[in-house]
Amino acid sequence: MKIAILPGDGIGTEIVAEAVKVLQVLELKAETETALVGGAAYKAHGHPLPDSTLALAKAADAILFGAVGDWQYDKLERALRPEQAILGLRKHLGLFANFRPALCYPQLTHASSLKPELVAGLDILIIRELTGDIYFGQPRGRRTAVDGHFPGAEEAFDTMRYSRPEIERIAHVAFQAARKRAGGKGGKVTSVDKANVLETFQFWKDVVTEVHAAHYADVELQHMYVDNAAMQLVKAPKAFDVVFTGNMFGDILSDEAAMLTGSIGMLPSASLDVNNKGLYEPSHGSAPDIAGQGVANPLATILSLAMMLRFTLGQPEAAARLEAAVDRVLTAGLRTGDIWNEGRQPNTRRVGTAEMGDAVVAELKKD
Numbered sequence: 625m626k627i628a629i630l631p632g633d634g635i636g637t638e639i640v641a642e643a644v645k646v647l648q649v650l651e652l653k654a655e656t657e658t659a660l661v662g663g664a665a666y667k668a669h670g671h672p673l674p675d676s677t678l679a680l681a682k683a684a685d686a687i688l689f690g691a692v693g694d695w696q697y698d699k700l701e702r703a704l705r706p707e708q709a710i711l712g713l714r715k716h717l718g719l720f721a722n723f724r725p726a727l728c729y730p731q732l733t734h735a736s737s738l739k740p741e742l743v744a745g746l747d748i749l750i751i752r753e754l755t756g757d758i759y760f761g762q763p764r765g766r767r768t769a770v771d772g773h774f775p776g777a778e779e780a781f782d783t784m785r786y787s788r789p790e791i792e793r794i795a796h797v798a799f800q801a802a803r804k805r806a807g808g809k810g811g812k813v814t815s816v817d818k819a820n821v822l823e824t825f826q827f828w829k830d831v832v833t834e835v836h837a838a839h840y841a842d843v844e845l846q847h848m849y850v851d852n853a854a855m856q857l858v859k860a861p862k863a864f865d866v867v868f869t870g871n872m873f874g875d876i877l878s879d880e881a882a883m884l885t886g887s888i889g890m891l892p893s894a895s896l897d898v899n900n901k902g903l904y905e906p907s908h909g910s911a912p913d914i915a916g917q918g919v920a921n922p923l924a925t926i927l928s929l930a931m932m933l934r935f936t937l938g939q940p941e942a943a944a945r946l947e948a949a950v951d952r953v954l955t956a957g958l959r960t961g962d963i964w965n966e967g968r969q970p971n972t973r974r975v976g977t978a979e980m981g982d983a984v985v986a987e988l989k990k991d
């Protein structure tokens with residue numbers, strides 16, 4: 625078993641280092657290999673996803689990924705910017721299903737931007753289609769407009785598109801996830817679209833309805849427009865169970881849901897192929913403004929490692945052990961700055977990246 629370690633840029637190196645500490649304590653029978661990706665890879669090799677890094681990712685059973693992005697590379701042509709590394713990995717590895725659980729720990733209800741009673745007990749799973757939609761659709765580019773409001777003016781364009789097989793396979797993932805969360809039967813799925821405006825998402829809605837009727841009549845299906853879903857996530861978040869949608873809407877809604885939990889620094893994610901090979905990463909970015917300060921929250925990355933144990937490595941007991949260790953650290957009152965609120969959370973203490981990682985390691989060693 626092989627795990628590729630791709631720390632990336634900014635705080636990615638710091639948070640991945642803490643997850644690697646945890647990985648070592650778990651004493652898994654797995655080989656690890658580290659490679660450059662993102663801006664760090666561009667600086668060393670002239671490309672954000674070098675052939676050697678891609679080859680390692682393809683050869684590995686799972687990938688632990690930090691974050692990519694740095695302001696110093698924003699003026700590069702788009703194909704060479706750090707963010708293209710993660711898009712390239714998704715495309716080349718066929719990582720079409722993104723899982724982002726939004727779980728509000730009881731210890732962090734006061735860290736949420738919403739009232740505690742709205743988020744206490746929150747447990748949502750957002751499933752995002754990851755390799756289609758406007759992020760990958762062709763054609764795209766810049767040109768001189770030949771129609772529209774300003775013919776002859778410079779314009780840019782992207783293409784939103786989904787095929788039936790793309791929608792069907794992510795729909796199956798969502799309905800099966802709902803059943804699993806419900807104990808094997810039932811559950812609720814909210815399919816988010818913009819069918820009232822976009823032909824792509826009218827097609828999405830039609831295909832999802834067909835898949836549901838043919839295979840998952842025991843699962844409750846709700847269709848919701850994306851603007852309403854954004855509102856309901858902050859109005860009544862606990863009304864949701866499994867939420868699934870396309871690439872762009874999922875990108876936005878999952879970040880919104882992160883704040884329900886207290887911080888995006890608490891939100892892990894898994895991106896899976898058809899065989900459950902996965903790339904595991906925190907939902908947040910590289911945060912170059914705080915890189916090197918030792919203040920980033922490593923828990924989303926550590927919890928992403930727990931998802932790796934559960935989904936790809938087939939070790940649910942180890943995953944539960946790691947999640948329990950994180951829970952105990954929070955109960956002990958340790959908080960990185962993003963989840964610490966002086967005055968609202970008595971008996972808590974602000975800590976840095978390494979101390980938070982060390983605390984999780986210490987809890988694991990008690991088992």
